[in-house]
Every structure is written in structure tokens, then in C-alpha cells.
Amino acid sequence: AVAAAAPLAADGEGQALVAELDGSPAETDRALIRPHEQRWSAEVVRLDALLEQEQRLTRLEADRVALQQQRRDLAVRAERIAAELEGLPGRRDAAEEAARRSERAAATLPRLEAELARATDALAAATELQDRAPRLRRLEDEVVALRDAHHDARTALLDVRERRIAGMAAELATDLVDGRPCVVCGATAHPNPARPASDTATKADEDAAREAEQRAAAELTRAQAAVADAANTVAVLRQRCGDAGLDTLTGMRAAAAATHAATAATAAERERHRGEIARLRGLDADLREQAHAVDVEVAQAAHREESAAAEADEIRTRITTAAGAEDSLAARRRRIAALAGAAANLLDARVRAANAATVARERAQEATAAAERAGFASIEQALSAVRPDSRLREIEQALRAAADRRAAAQAVLDDPETARVGDDPVDLTEPEAAVTRSAAALAAAVSAASEAERRHADIEKFAARLEGEYAKLVPLRDEQAELAALADVVAGTGQNTRKMSLRSYVLAARLEEVAESASVRLRRMSGGRYEFVHTDAAGTHGKRGGLGLDIHDEYTGAVRSTKTLSGGESFQASLALALGLADVVAAESGGLVLDTMFIDEGFGTLDADALDAVMGVLDELRAGGRVVGVVSHVDEMRQRIPSRLHVVRGRTGSTVEIAS
Numbered sequence: 001a002v003a004a005a006a007p008l009a010a011d012g013e014g015q016a017l018v019a020e021l022d023g024s025p026a027e028t029d030r031a032l033i034r035p036h037e038q039r040w041s042a043e044v045v046r047l048d049a050l051l052e053q054e055q056r057l058t059r060l061e062a063d064r065v066a067l068q069q070q071r072r073d074l075a076v077r078a079e080r081i082a083a084e085l086e087g088l089p090g091r092r093d094a095a096e097e098a099a100r101r102s103e104r105a106a107a108t109l110p111r112l113e114a115e116l117a118r119a120t121d122a123l124a125a126a127t128e129l130q131d132r133a134p135r136l137r138r139l140e141d142e143v144v145a146l147r148d149a150h151h152d153a154r155t156a157l158l159d160v161r162e163r164r165i166a167g168m169a170a171e172l173a174t175d176l177v178d179g180r181p182c183v184v185c186g187a188t189a190h191p192n193p194a195r196p197a198s199d200t201a202t203k204a205d206e207d208a209a210r211e212a213e214q215r216a217a218a219e220l221t222r223a224q225a226a227v228a229d230a231a232n233t234v235a236v237l238r239q240r241c242g243d244a245g246l247d248t249l250t251g252m253r254a255a256a257a258a259t260h261a262a263t264a265a266t267a268a269e270r271e272r273h274r275g276e277i278a279r280l281r282g283l284d285a286d287l288r289e290q291a292h293a294v295d296v297e298v299a300q301a302a303h304r305e306e307s308a309a310a311e312a313d314e315i316r317t318r319i320t321t322a323a324g325a326e327d328s329l330a331a332r333r334r335r336i337a338a339l340a341g342a343a344a345n346l347l348d349a350r351v352r353a354a355n356a357a358t359v360a361r362e363r364a365q366e367a368t369a370a371a372e373r374a375g376f377a378s379i380e381q382a383l384s385a386v387r388p389d390s391r392l393r394e395i396e397q398a399l400r401a402a403a404d405r406r407a408a409a410q411a412v413l414d415d416p417e418t419a420r421v422g423d424d425p426v427d428l429t430e431p432e433a434a435v436t437r438s439a440a441a442l443a444a445a446v447s448a449a450s451e452a453e454r455r456h457a458d459i460e461k462f463a464a465r466l467e468g469e470y471a472k473l474v475p476l477r478d479e480q481a482e483l484a485a486l487a488d489v490v491a492g493t494g495q496n497t498r499k500m501s502l503r504s505y506v507l508a509a510r511l512e513e514v515a516e517s518a519s520v521r522l523r524r525m526s527g528g529r530y531e532f533v534h535t536d537a538a539g540t541h542g543k544r545g546g547l548g549l550d551i552h553d554e555y556t557g558a559v560r561s562t563k564t565l566s567g568g569e570s571f572q573a574s575l576a577l578a579l580g581l582a583d584v585v586a587a588e589s590g591g592l593v594l595d596t597m598f599i600d601e602g603f604g605t606l607d608a609d610a611l612d613a614v615m616g617v618l619d620e621l622r623a624g625g626r627v628v629g630v631v632s633h634v635d636e637m638r639q640r641i642p643s644r645l646h647v648v649r650g651r652t653g654s655t656v657e658i659a660s
Contacts, residue, residue, distance in 0.1 A: 040340035125240035518580025
């Protein structure tokens with residue numbers, strides 16, 4: 001109790017309690033100590049609450065710092081928004097002015113395009129005029145020469161005609177025959193026919209002169225027509241270029257092109273400027289909304305900061321009042337808690353001391369009575385006769401062992417069986433050995449039973465765990481079985497009776513499209529007899545299905561295997577499939593057409609009619625813009641294919657020649 005009161009005596013508030021306890025009876029301890037202990041405990045609880053408030057104060061200070069930083073950030077953001085709003089009208093005015101410039105440029109663009117077209121046309125006319133004018137002069141000179149030549153030819157014709165007329169009598173005399181009437185006078189006698197002069201012209205001379213005149217006239221007419229055309233062209237060109245110089249027109253065209261390009265560039269910015277105006281208008285509304293939101297956030301932050309400051313001041317006041325002269329609230333809490341604990345310990349110590357004193361008095365009375373009963377005159381005399389504890393324990397053990405042996409022997413002697421034995425000596429070797437064996441067997445049985453119980457417990461534990469894990473495994477196993485069955489179906493096994501995998505199923509859909517497209521060509525090649533039929537039946541020996549093609553024979557109405565086709569029919573089927581695949585690929589790739597295809601051999605297996613049908617299909621492809629290359633050794637193909645490449649083998653290698 002003295003040790004428990006030491007912490008209280010060291011504290012100012014605890015000294016008053018220690019002073020009250022000095023000289024007070026033990027019965028009043030609880031009445032004196034309990035009120036102080038309860039008051040201090042209640043103070044500890046109140047201080048604990050204030051410590052939580054102190055942590056709250058720390059958080060409030062951190063919140064105030066964060067709110068102050070937030071207000072500074074919001075102020076910066078508000079300034080930035082205000083600056084953007086302030087500069088926004090100027091930017092919008094500039095964008096509107098740029099849009100107006102673009103509108104004006106777009107309005108003037110047709111006129112500038114016309115001016116550029118006129119300048120381009122004038123420059124082209126001037127450039128062409130440079131070539132046409134000298135040609136016109138040459139044609140005019142040619143007309144002058146041809147006119148002179150025609151005049152000479154006409155003069156020669158007239159001269160020949162005059163000379164022929166002058167010698168016409170001699171020409172007629174050449175046809176006179178005695179006895180035949182003259183075509184002029186009708187006389188049948190021709191005694192003195194005219195004789196041709198040395199310069200007399202004949203009909204052949206006149207015809208030659210006339211043909212020469214006609215040729216000269218035709219040449220003159222052609223030259224005059226050419227001069228007229230050239231003069232007309234030159235006049236049109238001069239009208240187009242305005243008789244301006246080539247350098248001047250080049251400069252005018254360049255200036256018009258530059259003006260048109262600059263105006264077109266300005267007009268092209270029209271939509272962008274319109275979009276910029278719309279964006280700036282939207283930005284103005286957005287900035288004003290942001291400014292309002294910032295003002296609301298600033299007001300909210302200021303309100304939260306004021307609330308935090310008021311709450312912090314209130315908490316700080318309570319903490320300062322509660323701490324009093326202490327350095328901190330925690331120090332006061334530790335001191336008050338120590339006082340409450342010391343008071344509780346002191347009360348327990350004083351209660352234990354009072355109880356111990358009572359028990360000591362009772363034990364002293366009992367000891368005195370026991371000493372008197374034992375024949376001692378006093379307790380001191382009895383204490384001098386007391387043995388050490390170790391010796392007393394030895395004596396007690398010896399007495400208990402002797403009593404146990406005596407009781408065991410007496411039990412044996414009291415046994416009726418033992419009484420009948422009498423006093424004859426008994427051989428105990430075998431019974432003792434049997435007892436030993438029984439004890440060993442008992443120990444082994446007990447050990448086995450313990451091990452069995454342990455194993456049984458383990459089995460029950462593991463069985464319970466196994467049942468729990470199995471219960472968890474059941475839905476997983478069911479899901480696995482479902483997924484496995486689905487995987488088998490997708491893979492073409494299990495309940496999939498057609499043995500068709502998912503990949504084959506997807507490919508079968510494409511194959512149906514290929515077969516449908518290829519059937520169009522195959523019917524054309526086979527004269528309407530054959531077409532493809534898609535089959536998804538499973539094959540023999542467990543072969544998976546889904547990608548099979550059969551042939552429908554229109555002549556017999558039967559569907560049969562493609563293996564039954566002849567060599568030429570197989571080639572037609574293969575070619576039709578290739579073309580059908582090309583059509584499906586083109587359709588699936590967004591209209592991308594396979595422009596070029598090559599067909600290697602196979603034409604030698606076709607008869608004349610089949611070859612005509614196949615070549616007709618290929619001609620249709622070629623007419624549709626595709627390039628079809630054919631590799632063949634069939635001579636008949638040479639007459640059917642106009643453009644050919646002939647591969648010639650030689651000792652130094654093969655060469656390619658273009659055959660026509």
C-alpha cells in the first residue's frame with residue numbers, strides 16, 4: 001500500500017488524497033479513494049475525446065492549407081479565364097473579318113477564274129500564233145506561185161487548143177477512107193485531104209494540156225483553201241490574244257494565276273473561319289460558365305475555410321483550457337491516467353492489506369490453538385519443533401507409500417481365493433510373465449487405439465474438407481463438361497454428327513458463295529449441263545465434312561462426285577471455281593477486283609466445242625478489263641489469242657519473243 005501511494009504522493013493532486021488517508025481507518029478507504037479515481041477516470045475519458053479533437057484540429061489545419069492553395073489556384077484560373085474573355089472579342093472580330101475576306105474572295109473567284117481562263121487562252125493563242133503566222137505567209141507565197149503556174153498552164157491549154165483548131169482539117173483527114181462519107185461534107189471521094197502542119201496539136205496534146213491545167217487549178221484551189229483556213233485561224237488567234245506580245249501575255253497570265261491562287265486560298269479558308277467563329281462563340285459561353293463555376297468554387301472554398309477556422313479555434317480553445325499548465329494535452333492525459341491508475345492500485349493494495357491483516361489475526365489464533373492441542377506451551381515452542389518442508393514432504397511420502405503397500409497386501413490377504421491357497425509357496429513366474437505380456441499387449445492396444453482414433457479424426461477432417469472441395473468442384477466440373485461438349489462440337493467431334501468443325505462451318509458458308517458464283521461460269525462452259533452443289537456430309541472412315549463439292553448433272557438430274565468428271569470437264573470445273581473464287585474475293589474486299597490471272601495448261605483436254613465455250617468466258621473477262629494470261633502448248637490457241645509470248649529454248653538458256 002505504501003508503494004502504491006508513492007505515485008500519488010509525487011503529484012500535487014494526489015498529495016491531497018494521501019493526506020486524507022493518513023490515519024484514516026481501512027473501512028473509509030473506498031469512500032475516500034473511489035471518488036478521486038472516478039473523477040480522474042472521467043477526466044481521462046474527456047481528455048481522450050479532446051485528443052481526438054486535437055487530431056481533428058490537425059486535419060482542419062491541413063484542410064485550411066489545402067483550401068488556401070485551392071483559392072490561390074482558383075484565383076490564377078479566374079485571372080486566366082478573365083484574360084481569355086477579355087481577348088476573345090478581338091479574336092472573334094479578327095475571325096469575322098477573315099471570314100468576310102474569304103466570302104469576298106469566294107464571290108470574286110468566278111471572275112478571277114474567267115480572267116485566268118482568258119489570260120491562259122490569250123497566251124495559248126499568242127503561242128500558237130507564233131507558229132501560224134509564218135505558215136500563213138508561206139501558204140500565201142505558195143498561192144502566188146500556184147496562181148502563176150495555173151496561169152501558165154491555162155495559157156498553154158489555150159495555145160494547144162488554138163493549134164488543134166487550126167489543124168482540125170488535117171485531124172479530120174486522118175479518118176477519111178475512100179468510099180466512106182466525110183463527116184463534114186459527106187463526099188465519098190477525097191482527092192486532096194489536108195496535111196497536118198509541123199506545129200499542129202493533137203487531141204492527146206489538148207488532153208494533156210487540159211489535165212495539166214486542171215491539176216494546177218486543183219493545186220491552186222487547195223492552196224487557196226489552206227490560205228483561207230490559215231487566215232481564218234490567224235484572225236481568230238489574233239482576236240483571242242488581242243495582238244499583244246507574248247511576253248506581255250505571259251506576264252498577264254502569271255499575274256492572273258497568282259491573283260487567282262491567292263484568292264482561291266483565301267476563299268478556301270472560308271469554312272475554317274466560320275468554324276473558328278462558331279468555336280469562339282462556344283468558347284465565350286464555355287469561359288463564362290467556367291468563370292461562374294470558379295466563382296462558386298471560390299465561395300465554397302472560402303466558406304469551408306471559414307468553417308474550418310472557426311471549428312479549429314473552438315477546438316484549440318478547449319484543448320488549451322483542458323491542458324492548463326501542462327505542456328500538452330497528451331502530457332496531462334498521461335498524468336491524469338497515471339493518477340487514476342495509481343488510485344485504483346492504492347485502493348486494491350489497501351483492501352488487500354486489510355484482508356491480509358484480518359487473515360493474519362485469524363491464522364495466529366488458529367496457530368495458538370493448534371500449539372496448545374499439540375501439547376506446546378506456546379507458539380514459539382511449537383515453532384522450534386517444526387521440521388523443514390523438505391523433511392516433512394519425505395515423511396509424508398514414506399507414510400503414503402507404506403499405507404499403499406499395507407492396503408494392497410491386506411486386499412490380497414482378504415481375497416477368498418488367497419485364503420484357500422493356504423501357506424504353500426506359489427510360483428509367480430508365469431503369472432508375472434503373463435501380466436507383463438498383457439501389459440505390453442494392453443500398451444500396444446492402447447497405442448493402436450490412439451493411433452486409430454487419431455487416424456479416424458484425420459479421416460473425418462479430411463473427408464469433411466474433401467466434401468467441401470468436391471462441393472466447390474461440382475459447378476466447375478459441370479461447367480467444364482458443358483465447355484468440353486461445346487469444344488467437341490466446335491471441333492467437329494462429340495455430338496456433332498456431321499463431323500464439321502466451326503472453322504469448316506464458316507468456310508462452308510464462303511464455299512457456298514464460291515460454288516454459286518462458279519456454277520454460273522461452269523454452266524456456260526458446259527453448255528448448261530453442269531453446276532456445283534455444296535455438300536456438308538461427313539466422309540468415309542470418319543472423315544470430317546463441310547467442305548465438299550459435288551456436280552449436278554442436268555442431263556441425268558443426278559448429283560455425283562467431281563471425281564467422275566473427265567479430264568476436260570475437270571479443267572472446266574477447276575477454271576470455273578477459280579473464277580468464282582475471284583468474284584467472291586472481289587465482293588468480300590469491297591470491290592477490289594483481281595485484274596490479272598494466269599491459267600496454266602489444261603486446254604489440251606478440251607474438245608473444239610468446250611474450247612470455244614471456255615474461250616468465250618475468257619473473252620468476256622478480257623472485255624471486262626481483266627488481263628488473262630494463258631500458258632498452253634495447244635496449236636489451236638495460237639489462232640485464238642492475238643497477243644502471244646513465245647518461249648524459245650536454247651543452249652544458253654530460254655528467251656521470250658513477242659509473236660504476232
